[in-house]
Amino acid sequence: MARYNGPKTKISRIFGEPILGNGKWLTKNSNPPGQHGAARKRKSLGEYALQLREKQKAKYTYGVLERQFRNTFEEAARLKGVTGENLIKLLEARLDNTVFRLGIAPSRPAARQLVSHKHITVNGEVVNIPSFQLKAGDKVGFKEKSENNTSLTSQIRGKNPKFSWLDWNDTEKTGTFITYPDRESVPENIKEQLIVELYSK
Numbered sequence: 001m002a003r004y005n006g007p008k009t010k011i012s013r014i015f016g017e018p019i020l021g022n023g024k025w026l027t028k029n030s031n032p033p034g035q036h037g038a039a040r041k042r043k044s045l046g047e048y049a050l051q052l053r054e055k056q057k058a059k060y061t062y063g064v065l066e067r068q069f070r071n072t073f074e075e076a077a078r079l080k081g082v083t084g085e086n087l088i089k090l091l092e093a094r095l096d097n098t099v100f101r102l103g104i105a106p107s108r109p110a111a112r113q114l115v116s117h118k119h120i121t122v123n124g125e126v127v128n129i130p131s132f133q134l135k136a137g138d139k140v141g142f143k144e145k146s147e148n149n150t151s152l153t154s155q156i157r158g159k160n161p162k163f164s165w166l167d168w169n170d171t172e173k174t175g176t177f178i179t180y181p182d183r184e185s186v187p188e189n190i191k192e193q194l195i196v197e198l199y200s201k
Helices: 008-015 047-062 066-078 083-092 095-101 108-116 192-199
Strands: 120-122 138-142 166-169 174-177
Touching (some): 008 047, 083 095, 083 192, 095 120
Antiparallel strands (some): 138 174
């Protein structure tokens, strides 16, 4: 299964944000990667470079490679409403992202692994496709055998209250995808309009 396996801190240093991991190394070395770091004279980025940079940030943040990201964008363009907002909604509705948002896994890569290793169910059925698109009312939880695995359940930290489009039942250890989120509710620092402009060229 294709996914990014390269250095995470390097990617965070490119964007100056902890988009992969907790970003603890950014305080120690926040210079851009490369031999000369901040000493290198860098020209201000042009329009295309800014658009490409924003697309790359979104891809790394959600753990999606180019072809899948393009397909998601094309699906967002077919939906009614603002294409950029639709793109963010579809990315947020991915199963691996929802497992992460529910607090079942500490990171998106960890959530992706839980899904691909068949630990996660949707409406009681095992789903091992990280890009699986959830719909309003879908219930996400552990399969019965995995629910008794303390090494998995001990990582559950519970849903952040600000994610209002999700609901978490701590007793049953299940989460519900209530609806697609509003763009204002998604905390990711992504300028989706630049991505739309890039793909519209």
